[in-house]
Amino acid sequence: MLHASVRALKYFGALGICATIAVCTLYVTRSAAQSENKVHSQAQSEVSPIYGITIPAGYRDWRLISVNHLAGGGVKQVRAQLGNDIAIKALREGKLPFPDGSIIAALHWNEASSDENDKVLASGFPGAGLQSFVAGPAVNVQFMVKDSKKYAATGGWGFADFTNGKPGDEALHKTCFPCHVPAKNRDYVFTHYAPTP
């Protein structure tokens, strides 16, 4: 079960929100995705099922929305959410729904302890037991792409989950939208924009 949980966590959405069980029936328009798959037939393996999304070029350069970490069941991850320009503007202005073209990326890493950091912490704060947990190996990256027409059946959002550049399967992608439904009043986005220190 632990192993299952670890595997399952690859499937989490922007804030660990895509579950491995679909709790509602999911209606999706397949035609758009299917035609896109034909267009991108040479790179079909790099297109997310159902939604036909490829990894957006340069997403690692996008601006920071927030960070979080996940713990429990033997799973420990540190995470960052980035947004493209359209998404960042909407978040900063508190504008809902997100405009078409918004993309949110969720980057997940297994957390790693840092002996180097912990030694310095122990020196500076003797007895406090402070520990630093940093980003270790990458786990996966997920995207939410806003296109209110193309993805009308899923709240205007398309979803994609990639591990080592390869998309997860259709069963996985069917779980994304149902789990985002609880955030419907924030246009299905769980992540809040972190305040600027």
Add this chain to the structure above:
Amino acid sequence: MLHASVRALKYFGALGICATIAVCTLYVTRSAAQSENKVHSQAQSEVSPIYGITIPAGYRDWRLISVNHLAGGGVKQVRAQLGNDIAIKALREGKLPFPDGSIIAALHWNEASSDENDKVLASGFPGAGLQSFVAGPAVNVQFMVKDSKKYAATGGWGFADFTNGKPGDEALHKTCFPCHVPAKNRDYVFTHYAPTP
């Protein structure tokens, strides 16, 4: 002591590395900072002591280096490190020392639990006990500014720590460099560039 630790954590460097005790004698060139304070006399309260650093405009737009979280002694923080263009280029190319003009920002937030996320986690992974910890209120932001001449006495780096836009005091800023010394072989920077998922 707990309270002291919490307060002290405002003082941590890019990876929680500035301690509140200075473990070595610190030699710093004060003249540059003092003259800069005169130039910026109207905004003197927003200039870091010793190093004369102001909050860089637009730092919240910089690209992501990595994320981490800190735990222990009643302290729980989620953290992000961002870099300006010069710093990001150097990190991606693995180039050391960092070129002059590099700036690294460390953003620290108190972590907050998220009932909303946890409910979805419990639904998707019953019994796993998964919990999500997100960025809550901002704690502080810190900067390392590379200027090999101006800051020659401190490894070529100037340091700054701001809380609510106000810099910490001189005693605080004296602690920054000594704690970065263990990372001398990485040009005093603890943070590693997180792999792109």
